[in-house]
Amino acid sequence: MDKMDVLLRQKAPSGLIGWKEEEEMALALGLSLHETEGRLLAQGVLPRRYQRNAKSITREEQCRLFQSRVAVIGCGGLGGYLLEELARLGIGSISAWDYDNFAEHNLNRQLLAEIDSIGQSKVETAAKRVQAINPAVKFQAFNRPFAAGEGEDLLAGHQVVVDALDSIPVRKMLAAVCQRMSLPLVHGAIAGWCGQLCTQFPGEDSLEIIYRNSSQEQGAESKQGVLAFAPAVVASLQAAEVVKILLGRGELLRKRLLFFNLLDMEFEVLDL
Amino acid sequence: MKIVVKLFATLRQGRFKVQSGIYPEAAKVQDIVEGLAISPTDLGIIFVNGKSADLNRVLHEGDTISIFPPVGGG
Numbered sequence: 637m638d639k640m641d642v643l644l645r646q647k648a649p650s651g652l653i654g655w656k657e658e659e660e661m662a663l664a665l666g667l668s669l670h671e672t673e674g675r676l677l678a679q680g681v682l683p684r685r686y687q688r689n690a691k692s693i694t695r696e697e698q699c700r701l702f703q704s705r706v707a708v709i710g711c712g713g714l715g716g717y718l719l720e721e722l723a724r725l726g727i728g729s730i731s732a733w734d735y736d737n738f739a740e741h742n743l744n745r746q747l748l749a750e751i752d753s754i755g756q757s758k759v760e761t762a763a764k765r766v767q768a769i770n771p772a773v774k775f776q777a778f779n780r781p782f783a784a785g786e787g788e789d790l791l792a793g794h795q796v797v798v799d800a801l802d803s804i805p806v807r808k809m810l811a812a813v814c815q816r817m818s819l820p821l822v823h824g825a826i827a828g829w830c831g832q833l834c835t836q837f838p839g840e841d842s843l844e845i846i847y848r849n850s851s852q853e854q855g856a857e858s859k860q861g862v863l864a865f866a867p868a869v870v871a872s873l874q875a876a877e878v879v880k881i882l883l884g885r886g887e888l889l890r891k892r893l894l895f896f897n898l899l900d901m902e903f904e905v906l907d908l
Numbered sequence: 909m910k911i912v913v914k915l916f917a918t919l920r921q922g923r924f925k926v927q928s929g930i931y932p933e934a935a936k937v938q939d940i941v942e943g944l945a946i947s948p949t950d951l952g953i954i955f956v957n958g959k960s961a962d963l964n965r966v967l968h969e970g971d972t973i974s975i976f977p978p979v980g981g982g
Contacts (some may be wrong), residue, residue, distance in 0.1 A: 654958070676938070696952065710982045712982050713980070713982055714982045732914040784951070799982075800982050801982045802981050802982035803979070803980065804980040807980070823981050824982070825981060825982060826979060826981045827917075827918075827977065827978075827979040827980065827981050828918065828982065830917045830918075830979055831979065832979045844930065845960050846952075846953050846955070846980070847953075847980075848953075848962060849948070849952060849953065849954070849962075850951075850952065850964065850977075850978045851948075851949045852949050853980075854980050854981070855952065855977065855978030855979045855980030855981065856917065856918050856950070856952075856977040856978060856979060856980075857980060857981030859917060859918070859978070860928070862981045866980075866981075885939070893953065893960075895916065895979075896977055897916060897917045899917075902916075904916070904960075904973070904974075906953075906955050906960070907955075907958055907959050907960065908957055908960045
């Protein structure tokens with residue numbers, strides 16, 4: 637019996653392990669919290685933080701989520717909620733990009749924008765938040781714009797890319813990068829009371845279709861702004877798409893666009 | 909020919925939600941967009957009978973065209 641087995645008998649006799657015990661185990665084994673949680677899940681031991689996932693996600697699936705790498709491009713309205721949910725879900729490795737700092741006008745809708753984070757880097761603030769929620773997550777912060785050449789190198793090894801950008805031309809560039817790298821892209825965008833969602837798989841041209849009439853930088857949000865509930869709704873839908881892609885389960889929003897307008901409470905799903 | 913035009917979200921402001929109109933034969937999506945004075949920057953994705961369509965799409969009797977604003981915020 638190795639050291640890990642001995643510790644598991646002491647600290648997780650029921651197949652569940654608490655955070656304090658997980659930290660003690662990491663220390664005893666000389667492993668990082670990320671490595672420790674990966675080993676626990678691989679042995680079928682469930683950290684208690686995932687106990688309420690367990691009726692909807694099996695232990696094997698929880699392990700698969702932990703072994704996954706997801707890239708979130710943008711840490712503003714969508715990115716803040718996305719990172720919150722992905723870290724709580726137990727996605728083991730998350731990379732995030734943003735070159736911007738928080739400003740007062742972000743406070744109306746961006747989860748990571750607080751009085752004390754005004755002027756702070758969005759992606760560094762995101763790193764602190766993920767660490768505070770789930771220290772077992774390996775988080776990589778890129779405090780710079782997402783750029784095609786470098787981005788391509790850095791996206792290698794990820795399983796899913798999430799579009800949380802606020803620029804139409806950069807979205808088109810990201811979609812092209814994902815095509816070249818054969819990576820699935822979960823698109824989301826918001827404006828005013830509205831939002832939209834679409835999942836693009838390699839070989840599909842959904843984003844080209846969605847933005848084929850748009851040569852400008854911004855959409856309706858440049859006149860309408862964005863209300864607090866729009867990023868929360870779209871980011872949650874995007875997080876659900878990410879989990880389904882990683883688990884190979886459920887129905888994805890491929891070759892279709894979900895458009896909602898919460899002012900008139902309309903939800904449309906249209907074929908692309 | 910009769911065409912049903914549906915506008916979504918901000919495009920309804922000063923216009924309408926759904927309206928039937930009579931258009932010349934072989935009218936294109938572009939003709940309807942211009943007729944509604946929708947500027948290029950206010951124009952997002954367009955669907956004809958629930959399928960995405962471009963501005964050059966020729967319309968037929970009974971078609972329904974749905975026009976959305978561009979959504980690009982994050």
